[in-house]
Amino acid sequence: MSVMSSVIRGTRRLVHADPALFSNFPFPAVFCRAGSADSLLTCQPNRKFAFKHVKGQKKEQKTQKVKPKVDKQEVEIRQGMTVAALAEAMNRDFDHVLEALLNTSVHLDSLEKDTVLEERWIKEVVTQSGMKFRWAKLSASRERPNRDACRRPPADPTLLVPRPPVVTIMGHVDHGKTTLLDSLRKSQIVSTEAGGITQHIGAFLVQLPTGEKITFLDTPGHAAFSSMRARGANATDIIVLVVAADDGVMNQTVESIEHARRAKVPVIVAVNKCDKPHADPQRVKQELLAHDIVCEEFGGDVQAIHISALKGDNLLALAEATVALAEVLELKAEPTGPVEGLVIESRTDKGKGPVTTAIVQRGTLKRGCVLVAGKSWAKVRFLFDENGCAVREAGPSTVVEVVGWKELPSAGETILEVESEQRAREVVEWRSHDEEQRKLQEEQSAIEQKQKLHLEEYRREREGLSHLSWRQRKVALYRANKTRFATRPSERMQSDQLSLPLIVKGDVDGSVEAILNILDSYDAQQQCELEVVHFGIGDISENDVNVAEMFGGSIYGFNVAANRGIEQLAARKGIPLRLHSVIYKLVDQLKEELSAKLPPLVSENITGEASVVAIFDVTVGKKKVAVAGCRVQKGQLDRRFRFRLIRGRDTVWEGSLAAMRHHKDDMQTVRAGMECGLLADGDVDFRAGDIVVCFEEVAAPQVTSWDPGF
């Protein structure tokens, strides 16, 4: 129960009080009647209540005014303190802070232990409690010396050695990227993929008969994974743009060209499916001109190789073109010194723990190296190549799986080698601190903004109540706020607004990111709110089910499993558990779930129209009522349906009929060309010349207006 409500409900009864009487007390005071004697109940900082007789005690009050100052308790305060932190700093409890804010504009019932308080309220609580505040030496901690790790300056050119190109294959869905990668590494990935869509970034090394090497990154083709592709492009030296010769330039072909341009990466065109009867490689090259990809035969510098990924035709020519371009680019890196690289993908492996696919960009990665990436660090325990074989080291342009991370770094993070575990901890700690400070500042300004709005609202509310006494005003405000309290997060489920809280789980970081990116496009909040309350990597856990239960939400998993126990738990709690391995099926089901939440759409089906020809008065019981004599002009009138009376452009009545007759017979339906008498259910002022429309109300299921684009 809130402090305010406990006050009003009489736990501490309010009687009239003159504020001047207790202006000297360190804490808001309230009067109450204790037994028969009028007593003043003051709430002292130590939260013990002291009773003092009011009658004839002016002398005593005067004495109090000149009381020598006692040493006030000092409270260390800082920006962004939560209610709990302030209470702890004051050595008081949560209720004490609430009570200190009782007569302020702060909405007490919206305060939780972890609510961040505005600076002036922190000060208010301290001074109201008869204490004094001292700013904590926050600035010292905020201005901590930067202990971050960063990339080294460019290497001395004499230390650089040639390195293999890192190549990303991009292109429109189904144009043959996976088949091309598959042919290049002679494996069978395409047949094992769920739904035929590549799900995460892998990588492998191709060696030409002449000894040159190429590192290929395997980038998913589906639209949902575009951020993953963009990341691939950023780690890449060359992009092989696959365009199907029978299909030509499509949306994602253009998107891939844009990625390449943004990342300033040169392109080689692989005109694929040239074995098909309707293949037209010339058309592809012409269409590419419109996107500033000018192939060599049109006088440009972009190589275009005609291939058949399926049959393996001309793949060597493609590889040779890649190596030739790499030579022009003079790709070099420094193989010594601290390692620098990039996380291409990250996932949690049941046996190995947090694992990343990483591309080495500088230095040579070895077992035992200490790495940092984002806010996690690793002492490299194992390195594996694309075939799952353990390797001792990985030089520039090599992609390896790194095992040994303490936490899972995110895809796209920079990997940097540091000298020791201690240094890694220091970097991670600094980054966490830095992020925390930044978050705090953002939160603080958001809170201040919110509180400003609250204050304005509060002032507006008070303006209307200025004629009331202090006590009446409090009661009125309390009553007015009751409705607002009813929509606190915990009670929001009772509000009219439809909502679908979601828990999203995925196998790898990139999958979760892809799903969240799709959810970002959700724009049907006015129909049903969609709120991701929790997301993460890994199989569905008991915690996920509990969170879903708490929020009344559904769990969506992508490429993850739920064991029998979890399934049973979810079923017992009535939590929808939706597991998918194909992204568009997941989205389809989400759209279905959203649509199912919407109320049916009621539409009107007009069945007939009649014109009012004359009005007759008939007696029903003792009452005279008007019957409209009509001629049906179109369709038919049906007594069971609803009717509308139209005069000129206005609708003057809408409702049901009490009776519909043809001559003396009660009719269920009356068709076009027939005459009938209509008696409305209720008083209706029919007039000759009015139009009567009969319509049926049809309820149809509503479909969410959200269109994620596939």
Ligand SMILES: Nc1nc2c(ncn2[C@@H]2O[C@H](COP(=O)(O)OP(=O)(O)OP(=O)(O)O)[C@@H](O)[C@H]2O)c(=O)[nH]1
């Ligand atoms: N005839 C012919 N078919 C091909 C060729 N390359 C790919 N295909 C077929 O085209 C279809 C799509 O190929 P994928 O390799 O899955 O295409 P993708 O671009 O990787 O597709 P996503 O992973 O969905 O982005 C498959 O049925 C392949 O067998 C080719 O050179 N010739």
